[in-house]
Amino acid sequence: xxxxVGRRPGRQDTRGGIVAAARxxxxxxxxxxxxxxxxxxNAGVDPAxxxxxxGTKEQLFLAVVQPPVNPADLVPRIVAGDPAKLGExxxxxxxxxxxxxxxxxxxxxxxxxxxxxxxxxxLIREFFAVQIIRRVVRELDAVVDAAELPLRANLxxxxxxxxxxxxxxxxxxxxxxxxxxxxxxxxAPTLQRYLTGDxxxxx
Amino acid sequence: xxxxVGRRPGRQDTRGGIVAAARxxxxxxxxxxxxxxxxxxNAGVDPAxxxxxxGTKEQLFLAVVQPPVNPADLVPRIVAGDPAKLGExxxxxxxxxxxxxxxxxxxxxxxxxxxxxxxxxxLIREFFAVQIIRRVVRELDAVVDAAELPLRANLxxxxxxxxxxxxxxxxxxxxxxxxxxxxxxxxAPTLQRYLTGDxxxxx
DNA sequence: GCGTTAATTCAACACTTGTTGAATAAGGAG
DNA sequence: CTCCTTATTCAACAAGTGTTGAATTAACGC
Numbered sequence: 001x002x003x004x005v006g007r008r009p010g011r012q013d014t015r016g017g018i019v020a021a022a023r024x025x026x027x028x029x030x031x032x033x034x035x036x037x038x039x040x041x042n043a044g045v046d047p048a049x050x051x052x053x054x055g056t057k058e059q060l061f062l063a064v065v066q067p068p069v070n071p072a073d074l075v076p077r078i079v080a081g082d083p084a085k086l087g088e089x090x091x092x093x094x095x096x097x098x099x100x101x102x103x104x105x106x107x108x109x110x111x112x113x114x115x116x117x118x119x120x121x122x123l124i125r126e127f128f129a130v131q132i133i134r135r136v137v138r139e140l141d142a143v144v145d146a147a148e149l150p151l152r153a154n155l156x157x158x159x160x161x162x163x164x165x166x167x168x169x170x171x172x173x174x175x176x177x178x179x180x181x182x183x184x185x186x187x188a189p190t191l192q193r194y195l196t197g198d199x200x201x202x203x
Numbered sequence: 204x205x206x207x208v209g210r211r212p213g214r215q216d217t218r219g220g221i222v223a224a225a226r227x228x229x230x231x232x233x234x235x236x237x238x239x240x241x242x243x244x245n246a247g248v249d250p251a252x253x254x255x256x257x258g259t260k261e262q263l264f265l266a267v268v269q270p271p272v273n274p275a276d277l278v279p280r281i282v283a284g285d286p287a288k289l290g291e292x293x294x295x296x297x298x299x300x301x302x303x304x305x306x307x308x309x310x311x312x313x314x315x316x317x318x319x320x321x322x323x324x325x326l327i328r329e330f331f332a333v334q335i336i337r338r339v340v341r342e343l344d345a346v347v348d349a350a351e352l353p354l355r356a357n358l359x360x361x362x363x364x365x366x367x368x369x370x371x372x373x374x375x376x377x378x379x380x381x382x383x384x385x386x387x388x389x390x391a392p393t394l395q396r397y398l399t400g401d402x403x404x405x406x
Numbered sequence: 407g408c409g410t411t412a413a414t415t416c417a418a419c420a421c422t423t424g425t426t427g428a429a430t431a432a433g434g435a436g
Numbered sequence: 437c438t439c440c441t442t443a444t445t446c447a448a449c450a451a452g453t454g455t456t457g458a459a460t461t462a463a464c465g466c
Contacts, residue, residue, distance in 0.1 A: 014413080014414090030235065030318065030319045032233070032235035032236055032319065033235055033319060035452075035453070035454085036453080036454065036455090037452085037453080037454090045414080045415095046414065046415050046416080047454090047455090048414080048415065048416080048417095048455085048456080048457095049413075049414060049415075051454080051455065051456080052412095052413080052414080055455095056454080056455085057453095057454065057455090111318070112318050112319070114318075114368075114372075114373060115233060115314070115315050115317075115318040115319065115368075115372060116233045116235065116236060116315070116318065116319050121372075121373050121374075124373065125373055125375060150376070150377050151377050151378060151381060151385075151389075154369055154375045154376075154377065154378035155378065155389055155390070157365075157369055157375060158362070158365035158366045158368070158369040158370070158375075158378065158390075159361070159362055159365050159393070160365070161364075161365040161368050161369060162360075162361035162362050162363070162364040162365020162366065162368065163361045163365070165317075165318075165361070165364050165365065165368065166357055166360055166361040166364060167361070169317075169318060170317060170327065170328055172328060172357045172360060172361075173353070173357075174353050174354050174357065175354060175357035175358065175361065178354060181403075182354075182403055185402070185403030186354075186358055186397070186402040186403050187358070187361075189396070190362070190393045190396070193392070193393075194389070199388070199389040200384075200385055200388030200389050217443080217444090238422075238423070238424085239423080239424065239425090240422085240423080240424090248444080248445095249444065249445050249446080250424090250425090251425085251426080251427095251444080251445065251446080251447095252443075252444060252445075254424080254425065254426080255442095255443080255444080258425095259424080259425080260423095260424065260425090407466105408465105408466080409464105409465090409466085410463105410464085410465085410466100411462105411463090411464085411465105412461100412462085412463085412464100413460100413461080413462075413463090414459105414460080414461070414462090415458105415459080415460070415461085416457105416458085416459075416460090417456105417457100417458090417459100418455105418456085418457095418458105419454105419455085419456080419457105420453100420454095420455090420456105421452100421453075421454090421455105422451105422452085422453070422454100423450100423451080423452070423453080424449105424450100424451090424452100425448105425449085425450090425451105426447105426448085426449080426450105427446105427447100427448095427449105428445105428446085428447090428448105429444105429445080429446075429447095430443100430444080430445070430446090431442100431443080431444070431445090432441100432442085432443075432444090433440105433441090433442085433443095434439105434440090434441090434442100435438105435439085435440080435441100436437105436438085436439080436440100
């Protein structure tokens, strides 16, 4: 049905090239700092073409920052296994998101944007805290009180965000260059306690 | 010497008004988002006057973001007392920086800027990590190995930055509205372990 | 060939930005 | 008062911004 006539879209994936270029520029300069003209130049394309595909800068940013991982198949990888090693699997998965060449730029862009662009603030809250950590936490309702879960999720998010900020964005030394195993070993117990352990008066 | 002639500076502290206005705008919109014109308008002043006093936007930002606390009299408040409660005093002091009306805007501006402005990245690294935490950590050379101290400082900084991000910038719920005592109780043990406890193979 | 549709570019608009230099106002020293 | 210095404003520049609409080019079905 609807046999389409005329030139077909995307013989070469220029649209994908724009997204890729935008990812890098957004990750490097932040939302405000990145310009459509620079993105277009990096993609070898006219700036108008960017608008032709994405309409507005905000929509381009949203397209760029759409989490390139599916929470549905990310969460099982974390929750499955020894409950005592939950924190370790959480930080390990998180770190690999930031160190895989394919997902890293999107995550950096998302994190950078979170502090400049109000939209990205909502976005990171929505994806990062709710989609991921809350799903992980939901698996814990047998072991901890349900009323504590949101706070536990926030605490875990705070440590993970802080880790990403110091290691990948601000590049503190030595935490930026230390092997990942060292970071995992140091941070995992913190997450484990936030998720299942004793926090304050709770438990 | 040099008996000065002519109009004296600042009968009314318009310069201070500019700094105050800039603090709020920078804290609210970030470095790129804040415009000199808006800052001038908020201060009830001509934009050119801002340049007359501060020269450039970057210098204005630096003036605004100069830590409004003296590390010299901040550190003793943290290190003095029971070494087992060091983490608690650290996070308590940190939180009060972000919740005091006088220092809060500067800290928010500093943190927001850290992710957009490369200058602020260095600045926050310099002040926050080195000036404060490393000084605190220096007091620990009797109890932990000196070689571990930089990493320990970074780990503590990561948790504190993540806390500030989630509670004061991104405003995750419920961590943004929960009483400070709850946060302190939850985070203090983490810092205590990062500073003096067992991190990975160390200790 | 034609006609249609999409890909791509050109050129420009309307606006905001940081910044500057000249002009004006105001207050104190002589 | 005059002189000097500072505070403050006015008006404008040059550059960069996101965005738009028309024009051109290329691929496909007929």
